Amino acid sequence: MKQPRPVFVCQECGSQSPKWQGRCPDCGAWNSFVEERAVEPVAVAAAAGHRYALGGGSQGAVRYSEIESTRAERISTGIGEFDRVLGGGIVPGSLVLLGGEPGIGKSTLLLQATANFAHSVGPVLYASGEESEHQIKSRGDRLGVGDAPLYLLAETCIERILEEVGRVKPKLLVVDSVQTVFSLKFQSAPGSIGQVREAATQFLFTAKGHNIPTFLVGHVTKDGNIAGPKALEHVVDTVLYFEGERHHSHRVVRAVKNRFGAVSELGVFEMTGAGLKPVPNPSALFLAERPQATPGSAVLCCLEGSRPILVEVQALVSTSSYGMARRMAVGLDQARLTLLLAVLEKRAGLHLVSDDVFVNIAGGMTIDEPAADLAIVSAVASSLRNRPVSQGTAVFGEVGLGGEIRGVPQAALRIREAEQMGFTRIVLPAANVEAGADAMATGRDEPRAELVGVRSVGEALDVLLS
Numbered sequence: 164m165k166q167p168r169p170v171f172v173c174q175e176c177g178s179q180s181p182k183w184q185g186r187c188p189d190c191g192a193w194n195s196f197v198e199e200r201a202v203e204p205v206a207v208a209a210a211a212g213h214r215y216a217l218g219g220g221s222q223g224a225v226r227y228s229e230i231e232s233t234r235a236e237r238i239s240t241g242i243g244e245f246d247r248v249l250g251g252g253i254v255p256g257s258l259v260l261l262g263g264e265p266g267i268g269k270s271t272l273l274l275q276a277t278a279n280f281a282h283s284v285g286p287v288l289y290a291s292g293e294e295s296e297h298q299i300k301s302r303g304d305r306l307g308v309g310d311a312p313l314y315l316l317a318e319t320c321i322e323r324i325l326e327e328v329g330r331v332k333p334k335l336l337v338v339d340s341v342q343t344v345f346s347l348k349f350q351s352a353p354g355s356i357g358q359v360r361e362a363a364t365q366f367l368f369t370a371k372g373h374n375i376p377t378f379l380v381g382h383v384t385k386d387g388n389i390a391g392p393k394a395l396e397h398v399v400d401t402v403l404y405f406e407g408e409r410h411h412s413h414r415v416v417r418a419v420k421n422r423f424g425a426v427s428e429l430g431v432f433e434m435t436g437a438g439l440k441p442v443p444n445p446s447a448l449f450l451a452e453r454p455q456a457t458p459g460s461a462v463l464c465c466l467e468g469s470r471p472i473l474v475e476v477q478a479l480v481s482t483s484s485y486g487m488a489r490r491m492a493v494g495l496d497q498a499r500l501t502l503l504l505a506v507l508e509k510r511a512g513l514h515l516v517s518d519d520v521f522v523n524i525a526g527g528m529t530i531d532e533p534a535a536d537l538a539i540v541s542a543v544a545s546s547l548r549n550r551p552v553s554q555g556t557a558v559f560g561e562v563g564l565g566g567e568i569r570g571v572p573q574a575a576l577r578i579r580e581a582e583q584m585g586f587t588r589i590v591l592p593a594a595n596v597e598a599g600a601d602a603m604a605t606g607r608d609e610p611r612a613e614l615v616g617v618r619s620v621g622e623a624l625d626v627l628l629s
């Protein structure tokens with residue numbers, strides 16, 4: 164047999180080189196090359212006896228019109244919020260990557276989902292390279308797994324896991340985590356990019372070839388990426404990220420890539436003594452501790468995927484005691500805040516140069532929508548003028564550099580959510596009111612909120628802080 168040639172692989176970006184290099188020419192990382200044994204991918208597939216065929220692949224190309232359209236069936240995980248991020252449930256044969264920081268609840272969520280799945284559909288194989296069967300069981304006892312056909316396997320060797328897949332014939336496979344498993348074909352350590360890529364490819368073959376939906380757990384590096392990001396995100400069908408702060412009990416699962424559903428769809432959970440509990444009404448959660456009639460607080464209707472959520476934007480403007488005023492943004496983009504402060508300064512005549520400005524999205528949410536602009540601006544102005552935003556008012560709208568308020572997508576959805584949460588007045592871009600947001604919001608229960616369309620920052624602040 165031909166000796167495999169050595170190859171050096173950048174552990175940051177997956178770039179390959181026949182010789183060692185101090186600095187990766189592709190991503191610029193230093194000292195990131197590690198020697199790995201290259202194996203021809205075709206040889207790997209042949210050796211493992213895999214047939215990677217997505218529905219009769221051996222017949223060659225098929226004419227578009229001759230392909231029967233099948234509506235992808237979905238299998239529920241029994242957890243509504245999880246189904247929602249997956250785009251309506253598990254797609255047969257799909258490969259899903261669930262990423263997140265250690266201790267955030269990845270294993271907990273998957274154990275809950277697999278227990279439900281095992282109860283309603285059939286056997287599930289849960290392969291863990293991180294915990295022993297006993298550890299998983301003691302957690303499962305707290306989560307009420309019961310006697311569902313859930314098979315636990317504490318194993319890190321991919322070939323062994325695949326052997327067990329052949330024996331157990333599961334309807335669902337979980338690999339926790341992709342960074343702890345290794346293939347015998349490679350000499351590099353588990354977690355190296357070669358091993359991670361091999362694991363993803365092998366499990367892709369099983370998922371598609373045997374129609375076993377597979378969840379891979381992925382750890383997130385310090386800078387927030389799943390280790391071996393390029394190698395993994397291209398291979399899998401769906402990438403979900405677990406977000407949340409240690410200091411808050413709520414967790415958000417967000418879809419960043421989904422071949423079977425909308426991206427940036429999100430599911431909200433609360434970590435309790437008995438595992439993760441879905442939060443069907445996140446607006447109530449995020450607004451729960453909102454202070455009443457306090458300056459520097461504005462309620463924003465933001466949109467996450469197809470889901471409107473109300474969050475509180477808080478601002479604090481205080482006289483700077485240093486030579487240079489500080490601007491700090493938590494949960495939103497720092498550059499966006501700087502831009503909005505400049506607009507306030509220039510277009511609305513607010514004097515902020517000598518003040519420190521802190522803006523925070525309450526509850527640890529992260530917002531990156533331009534529709535949040537108006538709420539940020541109102542919270543800052545409210546704190547500066549020491550006047551609360553009028554009661555029962557929610558806002559949304561994008562602020563342009565000219566101080567104009569621009570329309571945002573899905574105004575009707577946002578309005579409906581605010582009305583459902585009991586807001587009686589909504590300040591929004593005039594363009595949205597003209598485009599018929601008003602009409603779209605009709606046909607729902609009374610009382611309807613008053614819609615106030617605004618065209619400029621100055622006008623909005625007059626309405627909000629009067």
Ligand code: TYD
Nearest residue numbers: 265266267268269270271434435436437438
């Ligand atoms: P875990 O799912 O092990 O995290 P990951 O797999 O992402 O590393 O979650 C562990 C955390 O969740 C741990 O800090 C304890 C907490 N937890 C609860 O609060 N309640 C529970 O019922 C369980 C199972 C865990």
Ligand code: MG
Nearest residue numbers: 269270293339
């Ligand atoms: Mg875990």
